[in-house]
Amino acid sequence: MNIDRVSGQVLSGPLEPIYVYEAPVRLWHWVMMVAMLVLAATGYLIGSPPPSIGGEATFSYFFAWIRMIHFIAAMIFAVAFLVRIYWAFVGNHSSRAIFLPPVWSGRWWRGLFNQVAYYLFLKKEPDLWVGHNPLAQLAMFAMYTLGTLFIIVTGLALYAQQWGWGTWPMNVMGWVFVLFGDPQEVRTWHHLAMWYLLLFAVIHVYMVFREDIMSGESVIGTMTNGIRMWKRAPKP
Amino acid sequence: MSETYYDLMRRQGISRRSFLKFCSLTAASLGLSEAGAQQIAQAMQTKPRTPVVWLHGLECTCCTESFIRSAHPLAKDVVLSMLSLDYDDTLMAAAGHQAEEALEQTIAKYKGNYILAVEGNPPLADDGIYCIPGGRPFVDKLRHVAKDAKAIVSWGSCASWGCVQAAKPNPTRATPVHKVITDKPIIKVPGCPPIAEVMTGVVTYILTFDRLPDLDAQGRPKMFYSQRIHDKCYRRPHFDAGQFVEHFDDAGARMGYCLYKVGCKGPVTYNACSALRWNDGLSFPIQSGHGCIGCSEDAFWDKGSFYDHLTTIRPPGGLGIEGTADRIGLGAVAVAGAAIAAHAAVSAIKQARSKTRNDKVSEAEK
Numbered sequence: 193m194n195i196d197r198v199s200g201q202v203l204s205g206p207l208e209p210i211y212v213y214e215a216p217v218r219l220w221h222w223v224m225m226v227a228m229l230v231l232a233a234t235g236y237l238i239g240s241p242p243p244s245i246g247g248e249a250t251f252s253y254f255f256a257w258i259r260m261i262h263f264i265a266a267m268i269f270a271v272a273f274l275v276r277i278y279w280a281f282v283g284n285h286s287s288r289a290i291f292l293p294p295v296w297s298g299r300w301w302r303g304l305f306n307q308v309a310y311y312l313f314l315k316k317e318p319d320l321w322v323g324h325n326p327l328a329q330l331a332m333f334a335m336y337t338l339g340t341l342f343i344i345v346t347g348l349a350l351y352a353q354q355w356g357w358g359t360w361p362m363n364v365m366g367w368v369f370v371l372f373g374d375p376q377e378v379r380t381w382h383h384l385a386m387w388y389l390l391l392f393a394v395i396h397v398y399m400v401f402r403e404d405i406m407s408g409e410s411v412i413g414t415m416t417n418g419i420r421m422w423k424r425a426p427k428p
Numbered sequence: 429m430s431e432t433y434y435d436l437m438r439r440q441g442i443s444r445r446s447f448l449k450f451c452s453l454t455a456a457s458l459g460l461s462e463a464g465a466q467q468i469a470q471a472m473q474t475k476p477r478t479p480v481v482w483l484h485g486l487e488c489t490c491c492t493e494s495f496i497r498s499a500h501p502l503a504k505d506v507v508l509s510m511l512s513l514d515y516d517d518t519l520m521a522a523a524g525h526q527a528e529e530a531l532e533q534t535i536a537k538y539k540g541n542y543i544l545a546v547e548g549n550p551p552l553a554d555d556g557i558y559c560i561p562g563g564r565p566f567v568d569k570l571r572h573v574a575k576d577a578k579a580i581v582s583w584g585s586c587a588s589w590g591c592v593q594a595a596k597p598n599p600t601r602a603t604p605v606h607k608v609i610t611d612k613p614i615i616k617v618p619g620c621p622p623i624a625e626v627m628t629g630v631v632t633y634i635l636t637f638d639r640l641p642d643l644d645a646q647g648r649p650k651m652f653y654s655q656r657i658h659d660k661c662y663r664r665p666h667f668d669a670g671q672f673v674e675h676f677d678d679a680g681a682r683m684g685y686c687l688y689k690v691g692c693k694g695p696v697t698y699n700a701c702s703a704l705r706w707n708d709g710l711s712f713p714i715q716s717g718h719g720c721i722g723c724s725e726d727a728f729w730d731k732g733s734f735y736d737h738l739t740t741i742r743p744p745g746g747l748g749i750e751g752t753a754d755r756i757g758l759g760a761v762a763v764a765g766a767a768i769a770a771h772a773a774v775s776a777i778k779q780a781r782s783k784t785r786n787d788k789v790s791e792a793e794k
Contacts, residue, residue, distance in 0.1 A: 239738055239754065241689055244672040244680050254670035311771070313778060357644035357654035357698070366645040374726040375656075375696035380739040380753055387757020391764055398768045406779060 195322055199300040200285060202320035207422035210322055212286045212414055220276045221415055227269040228389065234262035235386055263351065270344045286323035290332040300326050320408050322420060328399065335392035343385040346378050433472040433635075447472075454632050457500040457625055459651055471636040478635050479534055479542040481573055482516035485566045486559045486593050486602050487548025491584040492518050494621035498628040499708035514542070517561065528562050535576055543634060544577035546570065548586045550608055551593070551600035558600040570608060579613045579640060580605060581630065588616035588647075589726040596730050606647065615640050616647040618699075620723035625704050626652045646726075648698065657694035657720050660702040663687070681717060691735035692719030699724040 193210075194203040213221075237258050245252050280288045294300045304326035309315040311327070318325065324332060349368035352361035353375060372378045404411040410421035437447055448469060455465035484492075496519075513519060514534040515527065522530055534542060548566075551558040556565030574580060582605045585591040593602040606614045617630055630649055633641050641649040658664065666672070666686040673680040673690050688695070694702070697720050701712040713720055719735070722728040732740025738752040751759070 236754070241670065241672055244674055244685060244689075245670045246679075247671075249665040249669040249671055252669035252671070256668035256670075258670075313774060316782075353656060353695075354659065356656070356659065357648075358642070358650045362644075370645050374722075374728070375698075376693065376722065376725065376731055376739055377727070379696060380741065383738070383753035384741075384757065387753060387760060390757065391760050394761055394764050394768065398772065402772065402775060406775060 196297075196299055197285075198294045198297045199303060199326065200289070200322040200324075201299055201303055202322060202422075207320075209422070210420045211418055212284075212323055212420045213418040214279070214283055214287065215418065216275065216279045217283065217287055218415055218418055220272050220279070223268065223272045227265045227272065228393065230265040231262060231269060232386055232390060234258050234265065235383070238262060239383055266344075266347055266351070269340075270348070273340055273344060289323045289329050290337050293326070293329045293333050304330065318407055320422070331392070331395070335388065336396075339385055339389045339392060343382060343389060346382040346385065349378055350375070350382060431477060432475060433477055436477065437472075453500050454629075454636075458629050458633055468632075468636045471638070475636075475638065478578075478638075479514040479538050480545055480631070481514055481531065481534055481542055481577070482519070482545040482547065483566075483570060483573060484517055484561065485546065485548030485550050485570065485586070486600070487584070487586045489518060489547070490621040491547045491586075491627070492516075494619075494624045495583075495627045496624075497707065498624035500625055500628075514538075531573070535573060539576045541578055542576070543579055543581060543631075544573055544612075545581040545583055545631075546587045546605050547583040549590060549594070549602050549604050551602045552608075553599065553601035567608065570605070574609045574612055577612060579615065579634070580609060581634070582606065582614055582616045582618075582647075583627065584622055585618045585620045585723060585728070588618035591620060592729045594729075613640055614647060615643060615649060618648060618653075618724040618726075622724070623652075623700055623704050623706060626700055644698075652700040652704075653698045653724070655698065655700075655703075657697045657699055657702045657714070661694055661714060662702065663714060676717070684717075687714060687717075687719035688737055690719055691721075691733060691737050693722030693725070693728070693734075693737075694720040697722040697725050697728075 193206060193208055195201070196203055241255060241258075245254055277291070280291050303319055303321070306315060306319055307325050307327040310318040323329070345365075346368060349365040352359075352365040355361045357366065368378060369375055372381065400411050403409070404413075408422060408424045410419075410423075414420050434447065438444075442450075448465075451469040451472065452462075452465040455461070455468055458464065460467075515531040517523075517527055520527060520530070548559075550556060550565070550567035550570050552567060556567040559566040561569065582588045586593065586602075587605045590598070590602055590604045593600065594604070606616070615630065615634075617627060619626070629652065630641065633649075633651075641651055644650050644654060658667075661667075663684060663686050666684070667688055671680065671683075671685040673685045673687050675681070676690060686692070692714065694714060701720070702714065705712045705715070721734045722731070732738075732750075732752075736752070738754065740750050740752060741756060742750055
């Protein structure tokens with residue numbers, strides 16, 4: 193089986209199953225998914241709190257729990273992302289894909305245009321790829337990787353506020369407020385970043401199911417057992 | 429230049445006992461220890477008075493109004509005893525040419541040694557003609573006086589951030605002081621207006637210790653601006669409990685619940701209101717039942733309604749579409765969803781067609 197090493201394009205057969213997503217990558221993927229759902233739900237509630245609760249404040253810690261769940265999920269989210277960055281250094285070819293689209297590869301660019309043409313129904317069959325196809329890779333990088341980085345940085349800055357200026361969390365994260373001008377602006381951008389990631393999630397889920405059904409590769413199963421299966425040979 | 433604060437106070441008939449009382453009260457309001465009170469007393473007895481020049485640009489004078497209501501220390505003590513307020517066109521007795529003359533004299537006499545306090549900001553559009561005190565653009569006056577100043581105090585949100593006159597589209601190009609004067613130490617005391625005790629406290633600190641207080645990354649004194657309104661708010665337990673005012677006339681409002689849902693900006697506003705309060709510690713906005721509007725934060729005037737917690741976003745280009753992050757996000761997801769549904773439908777049709785074609789081909793092959 194002949195594979196282009198830079199872009200991961202399958203050039204010619206015979207096709208055999210390949211181990212693509214290593215265990216840490218798969219684990220990270222599903223941890224991310226759960227954390228994202230929890231974060232989006234609690235984050236939305238922090239922006240638009242549920243109806244007010246009656247009684248004495250002493251006996252309720254309702255809104256604080258929502259925030260605490262958000263913070264805990266956020267820490268897991270951030271740590272999972274850090275571990276994932278580490279794995280990009282020590283893992284296989286596919287572990288680097290979402291951090292570093294090979295924009296220097298001509299084959300990758302041709303693949304990108306072919307993929308766009310395929311989704312616009314201008315091309316009958318897509319090229320075969322070991323990891324992500326170039327369009328998916330670009331979307332992962334621009335939406336998931338950059339979006340996640342942005343939401344983690346703004347989130348940690350907002351989290352640091354509870355200690356105030358002159359404490360170490362603010363010494364580390366205070367530059368974010370200088371950059372944006374004021375904390376309300378940071379909140380708004382953090383909030384918009386949530387929608388950016390949800391937008392990614394919606395497109396991602398659709399594409400995954402569509403590719404699993406219509407493309408020449410296994411997709412959903414690959415993120416479960418790590419192995420890429422093939423349904424047909426690449427076109428010459 | 430040789431007269432000290434203490435000399436002047438004694439000359440005004442203030443007893444030593446009152447002087448020491450004043451020192452301890454000031455130390456207390458600055459959050460200093462007993463040793464701090466002694467330091468203040470020592471400084472005031474030995475150091476020559478530092479003159480302060482107070483300029484007024486594009487502003488509403490609410491900073492001055494706040495300043496003269498200071499209780500700890502009393503504004504009269506600050507103005508008459510501590511501050512050698514050599515020029516302030518609102519508070520000084522002289523007017524017209526006499527006043528401008530006093531300003532020039534101060535600049536010449538105390539070159540590089542006076543504090544410049546700026547209330548308001550200079551409008552830069554059309555060579556600064558939208559603010560003309562004493563017959564010339566304020567921006568020229570500001571540059572002129574700032575050139576020989578030791579340090580600059582930016583009073584209020586106008587001087588610190590720009591405030592309402594800098595709101596979009598900012599027709600006069602009102603510009604905060606730190607963007608015009610870039611070669612002097614600047615201390616921002618934002619708020620619209622700042623709390624009186626914060627103002628007098630900052631001045632007292634600079635004059636007695638002869639240095640600027642510790643500033644945060646945005647140039648505000650940490651002693652008053654390091655924590656949010658929210659962090660010391662007495663309604664915070666209601667926030668944690670999930671007890672919110674939904675409307676200003678509901679039961680929650682009468683119970684004193686958290687004002688987060690009716691737009692309180694306390695969680696994003698650095699100021700000392702919830703700790704120091706206003707009018708000699710009497711009250712502050714949240715205590716009187718209204719949310720914080722975030723007046724000491726940059727661009728609070730361009731963040732949509734004071735009664736919405738989430739910011740109204742206006743996309744660039746004046747498309748007239750407004751919304752919060754949620755509406756924009758939900759809109760984007762809905763558009764993506766519709767596009768996906770359409771794409772999925774076309775995909776299914778194509779798939780079905782090619783399948784029929786393939787079936788026909790394979791039948792023909794048979």
